[in-house]
Amino acid sequence: MAKRGRPAGANSEQTKAKILNAARLEFADNGYDGASITSIAGNVGIAPSAIYHYFQSKEKLYTEVFKQTSTAIWDSVTPAEEAKTLLEAMANLLENSRKIATDLPSFSDFLASLPIEARMHPEFSDLLQQRADHQDRTFRRLACIGIESGEIDFLSEDEATELIRSIVMGWFFERHFRQEEIPKSAESILAMFEHLLNSR
Amino acid sequence: MVESRSSGRPLATDSAVARVAFIKVARTHFAKFGYTGTAMTSVAQEAGYTPTALRHYFENKAELYAAVFAATSNEIYPQIVQHLHSPTMADAIEGSMGKMLQISKEFPEFIDFLYRTPSELYRHPELREKVEVRESFQEFFYSSLISLGRKTGELNELTDELQIMFFRTVMQGWIYEGIFSNDITLKTQIALVKLLERL
Numbered sequence A: 001m002a003k004r005g006r007p008a009g010a011n012s013e014q015t016k017a018k019i020l021n022a023a024r025l026e027f028a029d030n031g032y033d034g035a036s037i038t039s040i041a042g043n044v045g046i047a048p049s050a051i052y053h054y055f056q057s058k059e060k061l062y063t064e065v066f067k068q069t070s071t072a073i074w075d076s077v078t079p080a081e082e083a084k085t086l087l088e089a090m091a092n093l094l095e096n097s098r099k100i101a102t103d104l105p106s107f108s109d110f111l112a113s114l115p116i117e118a119r120m121h122p123e124f125s126d127l128l129q130q131r132a133d134h135q136d137r138t139f140r141r142l143a144c145i146g147i148e149s150g151e152i153d154f155l156s157e158d159e160a161t162e163l164i165r166s167i168v169m170g171w172f173f174e175r176h177f178r179q180e181e182i183p184k185s186a187e188s189i190l191a192m193f194e195h196l197l198n199s200r
Numbered sequence B: 001m002v003e004s005r006s007s008g009r010p011l012a013t014d015s016a017v018a019r020v021a022f023i024k025v026a027r028t029h030f031a032k033f034g035y036t037g038t039a040m041t042s043v044a045q046e047a048g049y050t051p052t053a054l055r056h057y058f059e060n061k062a063e064l065y066a067a068v069f070a071a072t073s074n075e076i077y078p079q080i081v082q083h084l085h086s087p088t089m090a091d092a093i094e095g096s097m098g099k100m101l102q103i104s105k106e107f108p109e110f111i112d113f114l115y116r117t118p119s120e121l122y123r124h125p126e127l128r129e130k131v132e133v134r135e136s137f138q139e140f141f142y143s144s145l146i147s148l149g150r151k152t153g154e155l156n157e158l159t160d161e162l163q164i165m166f167f168r169t170v171m172q173g174w175i176y177e178g179i180f181s182n183d184i185t186l187k188t189q190i191a192l193v194k195l196l197e198r199l
Helices: A009-034 A037-044 A048-055 A058-077 A086-101 A105-120 A123-147 A155-177 A185-198 B013-035 B042-047 B053-055 B061-085 B089-106 B106-122 B125-151 B158-176 B182-198
Strands: none
Touching: A009 A048, A009 A058, A009 A105, A009 B013, A009 B158, A037 A048, A037 A058, A037 B158, A048 A058, A058 A105, A058 A123, A086 A105, A086 A123, A086 A185, A086 B089, A086 B182, A105 A123, A105 B013, A105 B106, A155 B106, A155 B158, A155 B182, A185 B013, A185 B158, A185 B182, B013 B042, B013 B053, B013 B061, B013 B106, B042 B061, B042 B182, B061 B089, B061 B158, B089 B106, B089 B125, B089 B182, B106 B125, B106 B158, B125 B158, B125 B182, B158 B182
16 A cells, blocks of 8 residues: 655655756746745645655745756856857857757746845845855856956956956846847847957 | 815825825835735725725726836936936946946835836736836937947947947846945946946
8 A cells, every 4th residue: 555655765856856847937937925835736746745845845945946046057157167268258158048048948037036036035145145156156257267368458357257247147137038139139249348358 | 165075086185195105105015025916905005095095096006017117217217317418428337327326225115116127027018018118218328328428439439239239238237236236336337437448
């Protein structure tokens, strides 16, 4: 006779992964407050109580979705060691980010709404800090590539980091909120940036 | 002769007061709970009126949102636009960013409300037509900024389209990431001014 309670071993990781996927979609569509554990459970095909078995609370679930999603994204957009120039590294980053937005829309949706959720829910302020750390690592790395290659010789590392942050995140959010890319926006931004860097 | 007032629409003076109260409370609710999380009844209650009174002014939540957006942007946009009269494009960028940062400290609920707008439009496309002024403001602001740069000779090569795209992206990116941070704002301002000085 089947026992009640936690599903047996091998399935457990799979179930967890399914819950995280369904939760990402639910949070992305309805926001933290609007998300329902019952509909997440319904989409996975399990009882709501099973979700609490794995994730204790909605807050914990949100935190886990965040960790998984942001690690996946930032790992895939952080420039590889072999990138030689800032412009090349930025072009790669925009291309990767564009791919993620197309292939995994719920990843972009979820991450785009985090700053607002964190402002409204102070319990998530450490997620905002983790987000800042991910960003800093990536944008500082880009800034250093630009300084080492000599492309940027008129800004400090901090200033270059902020400039790159605003360019990349501005492009990401404008594209995200419009739900479509302004044609050639990435190319235009890079062309302009290249022109600015090469002036004088 | 003074008569006791009949029920129904309040007198004109009261009317303005109620409208202002509704907008003020609704701005905070939209900023805090989002469009979906805001309830007409809670807005009415906190403003000290009945839901019927609120519906007398704003037929539904979308109308209320439109009114809050109009009131908020009428307050903020002119303060930003002022800086387009700066002597140089670099000054205009520095001034408008500084102004937005200042407003975010003095009137956080205004900036919180506006900060959420793009994500509300994304989730509720039916609101788009109610806040068209946002898009036209941005177009006006960024194209005026580039014209200023051309006039002062700060910008000379490349097309307007490319320049507008670039500066719009950077400044909107700064709003999304840096408007709540002194440190980010200051460094971004310096970087942009240095970029312009090279041209």
